Amino acid sequence: MPARWKEDQKLYHRSDTVRLRDFNYSDPAYVYFVTLCARHQKEPFKNEDLSNEIITALLHLKETKIFLYCYCLMPDHLHVAISPRNQNLSGILRDFKSYTTKISWRFGIIGKLWQRNFYDHIARHDENLLTICQYILENPVRKGLVEEVEGWPYSALVDPLPL
Template identity: 30%
Template sequence: METRRSARLPKYDYGKQGVYFVTLCTYQRQCTLSTVGRDDLGAPSLRLSVIGKIVEHYIRTIPGAYPYVSIDSYVIMPNHVHMLISVLRDDGAPRSSRPTELVPRIIAALKRFSNQDAGRNLWQRSFYDHIIRDDTDYAVKYNYILDNPRRWAEDEYYSKR
């Protein structure tokens, strides 16, 4: 059996103040969260499914559950979710030998609660993250989230299923 390698940056404190770009994929990249269509003017539009609305509900509850966290932007695509998560203050003991795992805890809770409400496993194991390094990096990821519905057919997660 193949050993799975963690996608997290080794020894990085994911409770550290900063911004994190996160991508979650659905189990087997099933298109269960939304559909991408066109509005009356031909612009791309997303229509959330019942499951997509469950996921959105839990995304919106994150700042209430974690007072020093905000969700700056998110998009719920048919088979994946992108979010910019801001940790507004450090969540751990400085220079701790065991860094906090705030961002992974947030994602685990989002997955767990949305799975419970949906009555099934919605998600692939793990998630992708990128630590935002500066304002330019932030702007690139923010715009990527905004443009994701328009670029759905060219998206690496695109599926006609």
């Protein structure tokens, strides 16, 4: 490989992660506000049946791998506030994305359902978790999809918040 290409590769190398180095992403003491986005800015979750399958998979994950405080599935992305049950957050989300991608193929989705990475915010201990969940649940109202939070069928408060 020519030296110039090596320099360009250093300049334009895509980071494999936006996670914090040396942070324990499997610690259940932390709450994560996570956003998973659909690939190519598509809106696959306008399909009611697919959306219901995604929610079912998420609720199954709650039974096995995460504490699920709240969620909101939008037409093109998913917001959740979660804590892992002593498993690595990235691995949990990787498995969820893989499983739900396979489900999506039954609904005509070709290829991957989700973008490669995910966005997360580690809730600080001084942050109000109810405010975070309220923000998540109000997303469809802010986007003009419904007039009231209760009108959106793909969102809920689930597990009690660790206040």
